[in-house]
Amino acid sequence: MMDFYQGQETLLQQTVRVVDSETVTLNQAAGRILAQTLIATADAPAFDNSAMDGYAVCGLDCTEWQLIGTAAAGDSRQQTLQHGQAMRIYTGAGIPLQTDAVIMQEKTSVNGNILTSTYTAKIGENIRRQGEELKQGAVLLPEGALLTPQSIGLAASQGACELPVYRKLRVSVFTTGDELVSGNSKLEQHQIYDSNRPMLLACLRQYAFIEVIDGGILPDKLDIITDTLARAAADSDSIIISGGASVGDRDLVKPALQQLGTIENWKLAIKPGKPFGWGTIDLCRVMLLPGNPVASFVTFKLMGLPALQTAAGRPIQQSLPACYQAKAAFSIAPNHQKRREFLRGTLCFTKNGPEVQLLDKQGSHMLSSCVNAQVLIDIPPQTDIHQGQWLTVHPI
Ligand SMILES: Nc1nc2c(c(=O)[nH]1)N[C@H]1C(S)=C(S)[C@@H](COP(=O)(O)OP(=O)(O)OC[C@H]3O[C@@H](n4cnc5c(N)ncnc54)[C@H](O)[C@@H]3O)O[C@H]1N2
Numbered sequence: 001m002m003d004f005y006q007g008q009e010t011l012l013q014q015t016v017r018v019v020d021s022e023t024v025t026l027n028q029a030a031g032r033i034l035a036q037t038l039i040a041t042a043d044a045p046a047f048d049n050s051a052m053d054g055y056a057v058c059g060l061d062c063t064e065w066q067l068i069g070t071a072a073a074g075d076s077r078q079q080t081l082q083h084g085q086a087m088r089i090y091t092g093a094g095i096p097l098q099t100d101a102v103i104m105q106e107k108t109s110v111n112g113n114i115l116t117s118t119y120t121a122k123i124g125e126n127i128r129r130q131g132e133e134l135k136q137g138a139v140l141l142p143e144g145a146l147l148t149p150q151s152i153g154l155a156a157s158q159g160a161c162e163l164p165v166y167r168k169l170r171v172s173v174f175t176t177g178d179e180l181v182s183g184n185s186k187l188e189q190h191q192i193y194d195s196n197r198p199m200l201l202a203c204l205r206q207y208a209f210i211e212v213i214d215g216g217i218l219p220d221k222l223d224i225i226t227d228t229l230a231r232a233a234a235d236s237d238s239i240i241i242s243g244g245a246s247v248g249d250r251d252l253v254k255p256a257l258q259q260l261g262t263i264e265n266w267k268l269a270i271k272p273g274k275p276f277g278w279g280t281i282d283l284c285r286v287m288l289l290p291g292n293p294v295a296s297f298v299t300f301k302l303m304g305l306p307a308l309q310t311a312a313g314r315p316i317q318q319s320l321p322a323c324y325q326a327k328a329a330f331s332i333a334p335n336h337q338k339r340r341e342f343l344r345g346t347l348c349f350t351k352n353g354p355e356v357q358l359l360d361k362q363g364s365h366m367l368s369s370c371v372n373a374q375v376l377i378d379i380p381p382q383t384d385i386h387q388g389q390w391l392t393v394h395p396i
Pocket residue numbers: 175176177179180192193194195196197242243244245246247248251272273274275289290291292293295364365
Protein backbone atom coordinates (compact mmCIF):
# COMPACT_ATOMS: atom_id res chain seq x y z
CA MET A 1 0.00 0.00 0.00
CA MET A 2 1.48 3.32 -1.06
CA ASP A 3 1.84 6.20 1.42
CA PHE A 4 -0.73 8.92 0.73
CA TYR A 5 1.67 11.81 0.02
CA GLN A 6 3.91 9.60 -2.09
CA GLY A 7 0.81 8.46 -4.00
CA GLN A 8 -0.35 12.03 -4.55
CA GLU A 9 3.06 13.08 -5.85
CA THR A 10 3.40 9.98 -8.05
CA LEU A 11 -0.05 10.44 -9.59
CA LEU A 12 0.60 14.10 -10.39
CA GLN A 13 4.08 13.41 -11.77
CA GLN A 14 2.61 10.72 -14.05
CA THR A 15 -0.13 13.03 -15.31
CA VAL A 16 -0.02 14.10 -18.95
CA ARG A 17 -1.11 17.70 -19.53
CA VAL A 18 -3.35 18.88 -22.38
CA VAL A 19 -1.48 20.85 -25.04
CA ASP A 20 -4.22 22.08 -27.37
CA SER A 21 -5.55 25.54 -26.75
CA GLU A 22 -8.27 27.86 -28.00
CA THR A 23 -9.03 31.55 -27.74
CA VAL A 24 -12.02 32.68 -25.69
CA THR A 25 -13.46 36.09 -24.90
CA LEU A 26 -12.94 37.48 -21.41
CA ASN A 27 -16.61 36.72 -20.71
CA GLN A 28 -15.98 33.04 -21.36
CA ALA A 29 -12.62 32.85 -19.62
CA ALA A 30 -13.60 32.53 -15.93
CA GLY A 31 -12.33 29.27 -14.48
CA ARG A 32 -10.34 28.30 -17.57
CA ILE A 33 -6.55 27.79 -17.57
CA LEU A 34 -4.27 30.22 -19.34
CA ALA A 35 -2.33 28.57 -22.17
CA GLN A 36 0.31 31.31 -22.68
CA THR A 37 2.06 33.70 -20.35
CA LEU A 38 0.43 37.10 -20.56
CA ILE A 39 2.79 40.07 -20.67
CA ALA A 40 1.91 43.60 -19.55
CA THR A 41 1.60 45.68 -22.71
CA ALA A 42 1.68 48.94 -20.73
CA ASP A 43 2.90 50.25 -17.39
CA ALA A 44 0.40 50.07 -14.55
CA PRO A 45 -0.60 52.68 -13.62
CA ALA A 46 -0.27 53.89 -17.20
CA PHE A 47 0.29 57.52 -16.04
CA ASP A 48 0.88 59.38 -12.76
CA ASN A 49 -2.54 59.94 -11.21
CA SER A 50 -4.16 61.10 -8.03
CA ALA A 51 -5.00 58.68 -5.20
CA MET A 52 -7.39 61.18 -3.57
CA ASP A 53 -9.96 63.83 -4.22
CA GLY A 54 -8.10 67.01 -3.26
CA TYR A 55 -5.66 69.55 -4.63
CA ALA A 56 -2.51 69.11 -6.68
CA VAL A 57 -0.03 71.67 -5.37
CA CYS A 58 3.32 73.02 -6.53
CA GLY A 59 5.49 74.34 -3.70
CA LEU A 60 5.44 72.45 -0.40
CA ASP A 61 6.96 75.45 1.38
CA CYS A 62 3.66 77.36 0.84
CA THR A 63 0.52 77.39 3.02
CA GLU A 64 -1.53 79.17 0.35
CA TRP A 65 -1.81 78.46 -3.36
CA GLN A 66 -3.63 80.08 -6.24
CA LEU A 67 -6.23 77.73 -7.75
CA ILE A 68 -5.89 77.71 -11.55
CA GLY A 69 -8.29 74.98 -12.67
CA THR A 70 -9.49 71.40 -12.39
CA ALA A 71 -8.13 67.98 -13.36
CA ALA A 72 -10.88 65.35 -13.53
CA ALA A 73 -10.57 61.59 -14.13
CA GLY A 74 -10.61 61.02 -17.89
CA ASP A 75 -9.60 64.63 -18.65
CA SER A 76 -7.08 64.18 -21.46
CA ARG A 77 -5.36 67.58 -21.14
CA GLN A 78 -1.81 67.59 -19.74
CA GLN A 79 -1.79 70.61 -17.44
CA THR A 80 1.14 72.28 -15.67
CA LEU A 81 1.51 74.05 -12.32
CA GLN A 82 3.95 76.80 -11.40
CA HIS A 83 5.31 77.41 -7.91
CA GLY A 84 2.50 78.67 -5.64
CA GLN A 85 -0.25 77.28 -7.87
CA ALA A 86 -2.74 74.46 -7.18
CA MET A 87 -5.43 72.61 -9.08
CA ARG A 88 -8.63 70.89 -7.96
CA ILE A 89 -8.04 67.20 -8.70
CA TYR A 90 -10.12 64.04 -8.42
CA THR A 91 -9.13 60.43 -7.72
CA GLY A 92 -7.73 58.83 -10.88
CA ALA A 93 -7.11 62.14 -12.70
CA GLY A 94 -3.76 62.67 -14.46
CA ILE A 95 -1.28 64.66 -12.36
CA PRO A 96 -0.41 68.15 -13.73
CA LEU A 97 3.28 68.57 -14.53
CA GLN A 98 5.36 70.00 -11.64
CA THR A 99 2.91 68.78 -8.98
CA ASP A 100 4.77 68.12 -5.70
CA ALA A 101 1.89 66.41 -3.89
CA VAL A 102 -1.86 66.00 -3.74
CA ILE A 103 -3.34 67.27 -0.49
CA MET A 104 -6.61 65.53 0.34
CA GLN A 105 -9.50 67.92 0.45
CA GLU A 106 -10.29 67.25 4.15
CA LYS A 107 -6.98 68.94 5.04
CA THR A 108 -7.68 72.13 3.07
CA SER A 109 -9.96 75.12 2.89
CA VAL A 110 -10.85 77.23 -0.12
CA ASN A 111 -11.74 80.89 -0.25
CA GLY A 112 -12.49 82.11 -3.77
CA ASN A 113 -9.48 81.02 -5.83
CA ILE A 114 -7.17 80.69 -2.81
CA LEU A 115 -6.39 77.28 -1.39
CA THR A 116 -5.10 77.18 2.20
CA SER A 117 -3.59 74.26 4.11
CA THR A 118 -1.36 74.08 7.17
CA TYR A 119 -0.77 70.38 6.51
CA THR A 120 2.84 69.54 5.63
CA ALA A 121 2.60 67.15 2.71
CA LYS A 122 5.49 64.90 1.73
CA ILE A 123 6.85 65.07 -1.77
CA GLY A 124 4.85 62.71 -3.98
CA GLU A 125 2.11 62.22 -1.38
CA ASN A 126 -1.13 60.78 -2.83
CA ILE A 127 0.42 60.39 -6.28
CA ARG A 128 0.13 56.92 -7.84
CA ARG A 129 3.23 56.73 -10.02
CA GLN A 130 3.32 55.33 -13.55
CA GLY A 131 4.60 51.73 -13.52
CA GLU A 132 4.73 51.44 -9.70
CA GLU A 133 2.60 48.29 -9.88
CA LEU A 134 3.81 46.75 -13.14
CA LYS A 135 6.30 47.73 -15.81
CA GLN A 136 5.54 47.17 -19.48
CA GLY A 137 6.96 43.74 -20.41
CA ALA A 138 6.48 42.26 -16.91
CA VAL A 139 4.63 38.96 -16.48
CA LEU A 140 0.99 39.74 -15.94
CA LEU A 141 -0.26 36.14 -15.61
CA PRO A 142 1.85 33.01 -16.06
CA GLU A 143 0.96 30.11 -18.36
CA GLY A 144 -1.04 27.56 -16.34
CA ALA A 145 -2.79 30.20 -14.22
CA LEU A 146 -6.37 29.52 -13.26
CA LEU A 147 -8.38 32.45 -14.55
CA THR A 148 -10.02 33.78 -11.43
CA PRO A 149 -12.25 36.86 -11.50
CA GLN A 150 -9.26 38.89 -10.23
CA SER A 151 -6.99 37.66 -13.02
CA ILE A 152 -9.66 38.42 -15.61
CA GLY A 153 -9.89 41.93 -14.12
CA LEU A 154 -6.11 42.27 -14.36
CA ALA A 155 -6.11 41.13 -18.01
CA ALA A 156 -8.95 43.55 -18.75
CA SER A 157 -6.98 46.38 -17.12
CA GLN A 158 -4.43 45.92 -19.91
CA GLY A 159 -7.06 46.02 -22.62
CA ALA A 160 -7.24 42.26 -23.27
CA CYS A 161 -10.51 41.15 -24.91
CA GLU A 162 -9.61 37.51 -25.55
CA LEU A 163 -7.35 35.03 -23.82
CA PRO A 164 -5.64 31.83 -24.95
CA VAL A 165 -6.79 28.94 -22.76
CA TYR A 166 -6.21 25.21 -22.77
CA ARG A 167 -9.05 23.24 -24.28
CA LYS A 168 -11.43 21.73 -21.77
CA LEU A 169 -10.50 18.40 -20.24
CA ARG A 170 -13.11 15.76 -21.13
CA VAL A 171 -13.93 13.73 -18.04
CA SER A 172 -16.34 10.77 -18.04
CA VAL A 173 -17.92 9.70 -14.77
CA PHE A 174 -19.32 6.26 -14.00
CA THR A 175 -20.58 4.45 -10.95
CA THR A 176 -20.75 0.67 -10.71
CA GLY A 177 -22.81 -1.73 -8.67
CA ASP A 178 -25.88 -3.91 -9.18
CA GLU A 179 -27.35 -2.41 -6.02
CA LEU A 180 -27.40 1.11 -7.48
CA VAL A 181 -30.50 2.82 -8.77
CA SER A 182 -30.94 6.33 -10.15
CA GLY A 183 -33.07 8.75 -8.19
CA ASN A 184 -36.01 8.54 -10.61
CA SER A 185 -36.49 4.75 -10.21
CA LYS A 186 -38.21 2.67 -7.53
CA LEU A 187 -35.98 0.81 -5.08
CA GLU A 188 -36.26 -2.98 -4.80
CA GLN A 189 -35.16 -4.65 -1.58
CA HIS A 190 -31.45 -4.06 -0.79
CA GLN A 191 -31.02 -1.60 -3.57
CA ILE A 192 -29.78 1.92 -2.83
CA TYR A 193 -29.84 5.20 -4.66
CA ASP A 194 -26.65 6.16 -6.46
CA SER A 195 -25.27 9.09 -4.48
CA ASN A 196 -21.71 9.09 -5.77
CA ARG A 197 -22.37 9.93 -9.41
CA PRO A 198 -24.52 13.01 -8.70
CA MET A 199 -21.94 14.05 -6.09
CA LEU A 200 -18.95 13.62 -8.40
CA LEU A 201 -20.76 15.26 -11.34
CA ALA A 202 -21.57 18.20 -9.07
CA CYS A 203 -17.93 18.44 -7.95
CA LEU A 204 -16.71 18.43 -11.55
CA ARG A 205 -19.28 20.94 -12.77
CA GLN A 206 -17.73 23.52 -10.46
CA TYR A 207 -14.73 23.66 -12.79
CA ALA A 208 -15.06 25.51 -16.08
CA PHE A 209 -11.91 23.81 -17.41
CA ILE A 210 -13.70 20.44 -17.33
CA GLU A 211 -16.25 19.15 -19.81
CA VAL A 212 -18.24 16.63 -17.81
CA ILE A 213 -19.70 13.50 -19.39
CA ASP A 214 -22.21 11.52 -17.35
CA GLY A 215 -21.54 7.86 -18.17
CA GLY A 216 -24.30 6.46 -15.93
CA ILE A 217 -24.41 3.38 -13.72
CA LEU A 218 -22.60 0.22 -14.85
CA PRO A 219 -23.70 -3.25 -13.68
CA ASP A 220 -21.28 -5.67 -12.00
CA LYS A 221 -20.53 -7.38 -15.34
CA LEU A 222 -16.96 -7.52 -16.53
CA ASP A 223 -17.76 -7.48 -20.26
CA ILE A 224 -20.06 -4.47 -19.95
CA ILE A 225 -17.58 -2.56 -17.76
CA THR A 226 -14.72 -3.39 -20.15
CA ASP A 227 -16.63 -2.40 -23.30
CA THR A 228 -17.93 0.80 -21.74
CA LEU A 229 -14.55 1.88 -20.42
CA ALA A 230 -12.88 1.15 -23.76
CA ARG A 231 -15.40 3.36 -25.58
CA ALA A 232 -15.20 6.11 -22.97
CA ALA A 233 -11.39 6.08 -23.06
CA ALA A 234 -11.43 6.75 -26.80
CA ASP A 235 -13.50 9.87 -26.19
CA SER A 236 -12.21 11.22 -22.84
CA ASP A 237 -9.03 12.57 -21.32
CA SER A 238 -9.93 11.06 -17.97
CA ILE A 239 -12.38 8.56 -16.57
CA ILE A 240 -13.54 8.59 -12.98
CA ILE A 241 -15.26 5.43 -11.89
CA SER A 242 -16.60 4.87 -8.42
CA GLY A 243 -17.25 1.46 -6.85
CA GLY A 244 -16.00 -2.03 -7.57
CA ALA A 245 -12.45 -0.99 -6.72
CA SER A 246 -11.89 -3.37 -3.81
CA VAL A 247 -11.11 -7.09 -3.58
CA GLY A 248 -14.54 -8.78 -3.81
CA ASP A 249 -15.46 -11.11 -6.71
CA ARG A 250 -17.92 -8.43 -7.84
CA ASP A 251 -15.25 -5.72 -7.78
CA LEU A 252 -14.60 -5.74 -11.50
CA VAL A 253 -13.18 -2.34 -12.33
CA LYS A 254 -9.61 -3.33 -11.62
CA PRO A 255 -9.78 -6.49 -13.81
CA ALA A 256 -11.41 -4.42 -16.57
CA LEU A 257 -8.62 -1.85 -16.42
CA GLN A 258 -6.02 -4.63 -16.37
CA GLN A 259 -7.52 -6.00 -19.61
CA LEU A 260 -7.68 -2.66 -21.35
CA GLY A 261 -4.57 -0.84 -20.21
CA THR A 262 -2.28 -0.56 -17.22
CA ILE A 263 -2.75 -0.08 -13.51
CA GLU A 264 -0.09 2.27 -12.22
CA ASN A 265 -1.04 2.00 -8.59
CA TRP A 266 -3.80 0.40 -6.59
CA LYS A 267 -4.36 0.93 -2.86
CA LEU A 268 -3.28 3.90 -0.81
CA ALA A 269 -2.57 3.98 2.90
CA ILE A 270 -5.48 6.32 3.63
CA LYS A 271 -8.74 6.04 5.48
CA PRO A 272 -11.24 6.36 3.99
CA GLY A 273 -10.23 5.46 0.47
CA LYS A 274 -7.84 2.51 0.66
CA PRO A 275 -8.84 0.91 -2.68
CA PHE A 276 -8.13 4.10 -4.65
CA GLY A 277 -6.17 3.28 -7.79
CA TRP A 278 -5.18 4.77 -11.11
CA GLY A 279 -3.98 3.66 -14.49
CA THR A 280 -4.34 4.40 -18.18
CA ILE A 281 -6.17 3.14 -21.21
CA ASP A 282 -4.06 4.41 -24.11
CA LEU A 283 -3.79 8.16 -23.42
CA CYS A 284 -6.76 8.28 -21.07
CA ARG A 285 -6.13 8.56 -17.32
CA VAL A 286 -8.47 6.29 -15.35
CA MET A 287 -9.06 6.80 -11.64
CA LEU A 288 -10.74 4.15 -9.52
CA LEU A 289 -12.62 5.61 -6.59
CA PRO A 290 -13.87 3.40 -3.76
CA GLY A 291 -17.64 2.91 -3.63
CA ASN A 292 -18.20 4.02 -0.04
CA PRO A 293 -19.54 7.56 -0.56
CA VAL A 294 -17.20 9.31 1.88
CA ALA A 295 -14.22 7.38 0.47
CA SER A 296 -15.27 8.49 -3.03
CA PHE A 297 -15.57 12.12 -1.93
CA VAL A 298 -12.29 12.19 0.01
CA THR A 299 -10.24 10.49 -2.71
CA PHE A 300 -11.80 12.74 -5.34
CA LYS A 301 -10.84 15.86 -3.38
CA LEU A 302 -7.33 14.76 -2.44
CA MET A 303 -6.29 12.71 -5.48
CA GLY A 304 -8.77 12.95 -8.36
CA LEU A 305 -9.22 16.70 -8.50
CA PRO A 306 -5.49 17.53 -8.19
CA ALA A 307 -4.78 15.08 -11.03
CA LEU A 308 -7.48 16.66 -13.21
CA GLN A 309 -6.16 20.16 -12.50
CA THR A 310 -2.66 19.10 -13.53
CA ALA A 311 -4.00 17.36 -16.64
CA ALA A 312 -5.94 20.50 -17.53
CA GLY A 313 -2.74 22.59 -17.48
CA ARG A 314 -2.21 23.89 -13.94
CA PRO A 315 1.27 23.50 -12.38
CA ILE A 316 1.46 20.67 -9.84
CA GLN A 317 2.01 23.01 -6.88
CA GLN A 318 -1.20 24.86 -7.70
CA SER A 319 -3.14 21.66 -8.33
CA LEU A 320 -2.52 20.32 -4.83
CA PRO A 321 -5.28 20.80 -2.25
CA ALA A 322 -4.92 23.95 -0.16
CA CYS A 323 -3.88 23.29 3.43
CA TYR A 324 -3.78 25.20 6.69
CA GLN A 325 -2.68 24.52 10.23
CA ALA A 326 -5.19 24.44 13.07
CA LYS A 327 -5.06 23.30 16.69
CA ALA A 328 -6.88 20.08 17.57
CA ALA A 329 -9.87 20.70 19.84
CA PHE A 330 -9.92 16.91 20.49
CA SER A 331 -7.61 14.05 21.44
CA ILE A 332 -7.14 10.64 19.82
CA ALA A 333 -5.13 8.23 21.91
CA PRO A 334 -3.82 5.71 21.35
CA ASN A 335 -3.90 5.72 17.54
CA HIS A 336 -2.72 2.47 16.01
CA GLN A 337 -4.02 3.31 12.54
CA LYS A 338 -1.60 2.18 9.85
CA ARG A 339 -3.37 4.37 7.30
CA ARG A 340 -3.25 8.18 7.29
CA GLU A 341 -6.76 9.21 8.22
CA PHE A 342 -8.72 12.15 6.83
CA LEU A 343 -11.43 12.94 9.35
CA ARG A 344 -14.19 15.43 8.72
CA GLY A 345 -14.18 18.54 10.88
CA THR A 346 -15.14 22.16 11.32
CA LEU A 347 -12.89 25.15 11.88
CA CYS A 348 -13.41 27.98 14.31
CA PHE A 349 -11.26 30.96 15.14
CA THR A 350 -10.71 31.37 18.88
CA LYS A 351 -8.47 33.69 20.89
CA ASN A 352 -5.91 30.85 20.80
CA GLY A 353 -5.92 30.79 17.02
CA PRO A 354 -7.65 28.48 14.52
CA GLU A 355 -9.13 25.37 16.13
CA VAL A 356 -10.45 22.27 14.43
CA GLN A 357 -13.33 20.26 15.86
CA LEU A 358 -14.17 16.69 14.99
CA LEU A 359 -17.62 15.88 13.59
CA ASP A 360 -19.62 12.80 14.65
CA LYS A 361 -20.33 9.83 12.42
CA GLN A 362 -17.05 9.38 10.61
CA GLY A 363 -17.96 6.07 8.89
CA SER A 364 -17.01 5.95 5.23
CA HIS A 365 -20.66 5.17 4.37
CA MET A 366 -21.89 8.25 6.30
CA LEU A 367 -22.07 11.10 3.82
CA SER A 368 -24.04 13.29 6.24
CA SER A 369 -20.84 14.15 8.15
CA CYS A 370 -19.34 15.55 4.94
CA VAL A 371 -22.20 17.98 4.52
CA ASN A 372 -21.30 20.03 7.59
CA ALA A 373 -17.57 19.48 7.23
CA GLN A 374 -15.41 22.45 6.35
CA VAL A 375 -12.12 20.60 6.40
CA LEU A 376 -10.50 17.20 6.07
CA ILE A 377 -8.20 16.73 9.06
CA ASP A 378 -4.94 14.95 8.31
CA ILE A 379 -4.30 12.40 11.09
CA PRO A 380 -0.87 10.82 10.52
CA PRO A 381 -0.66 7.04 11.02
CA GLN A 382 0.25 5.65 14.43
CA THR A 383 0.38 9.08 16.06
CA ASP A 384 -1.54 10.07 19.17
CA ILE A 385 -3.33 13.39 18.85
CA HIS A 386 -3.35 15.67 21.88
CA GLN A 387 -5.70 18.57 22.34
CA GLY A 388 -3.95 21.78 21.29
CA GLN A 389 -1.61 20.01 18.84
CA TRP A 390 -1.20 21.68 15.45
CA LEU A 391 -2.71 19.63 12.63
CA THR A 392 -2.87 20.03 8.87
CA VAL A 393 -6.36 20.58 7.50
CA HIS A 394 -7.58 20.78 3.92
CA PRO A 395 -10.60 23.01 3.22
CA ILE A 396 -13.35 21.28 1.25
N1 LIG B 1 -12.35 -7.86 2.25
C1 LIG B 1 -12.26 -6.53 2.10
N2 LIG B 1 -13.37 -5.84 1.93
C2 LIG B 1 -13.32 -4.51 1.78
C3 LIG B 1 -12.07 -3.87 1.81
C4 LIG B 1 -10.88 -4.64 1.97
O1 LIG B 1 -9.76 -4.12 2.00
N3 LIG B 1 -11.04 -5.97 2.08
N4 LIG B 1 -12.02 -2.51 1.72
C5 LIG B 1 -13.19 -1.82 2.19
C6 LIG B 1 -13.06 -0.43 1.91
S1 LIG B 1 -11.93 0.41 2.85
C7 LIG B 1 -13.83 0.19 1.00
S2 LIG B 1 -13.70 1.91 0.80
C8 LIG B 1 -14.80 -0.51 0.20
C9 LIG B 1 -14.68 -0.03 -1.25
O2 LIG B 1 -15.06 -1.01 -2.07
P1 LIG B 1 -15.45 -0.83 -3.58
O3 LIG B 1 -14.79 0.31 -4.21
O4 LIG B 1 -15.29 -2.12 -4.21
O5 LIG B 1 -16.95 -0.39 -3.49
P2 LIG B 1 -18.24 -1.30 -3.50
O6 LIG B 1 -17.96 -2.62 -2.89
O7 LIG B 1 -18.80 -1.25 -4.85
O8 LIG B 1 -19.14 -0.44 -2.53
C10 LIG B 1 -18.79 -0.20 -1.20
C11 LIG B 1 -20.01 0.37 -0.48
O9 LIG B 1 -20.39 1.59 -1.06
C12 LIG B 1 -21.71 1.54 -1.58
N5 LIG B 1 -21.72 2.26 -2.86
C13 LIG B 1 -21.03 1.93 -3.94
N6 LIG B 1 -21.26 2.79 -4.93
C14 LIG B 1 -22.15 3.66 -4.46
C15 LIG B 1 -22.81 4.78 -5.03
N7 LIG B 1 -22.57 5.16 -6.28
N8 LIG B 1 -23.68 5.48 -4.27
C16 LIG B 1 -23.93 5.08 -2.99
N9 LIG B 1 -23.32 4.04 -2.40
C17 LIG B 1 -22.45 3.33 -3.12
C18 LIG B 1 -21.97 0.07 -1.78
O10 LIG B 1 -23.33 -0.23 -1.79
C19 LIG B 1 -21.23 -0.52 -0.60
O11 LIG B 1 -21.98 -0.40 0.59
O12 LIG B 1 -14.62 -1.89 0.29
C20 LIG B 1 -14.49 -2.37 1.63
N10 LIG B 1 -14.45 -3.79 1.61
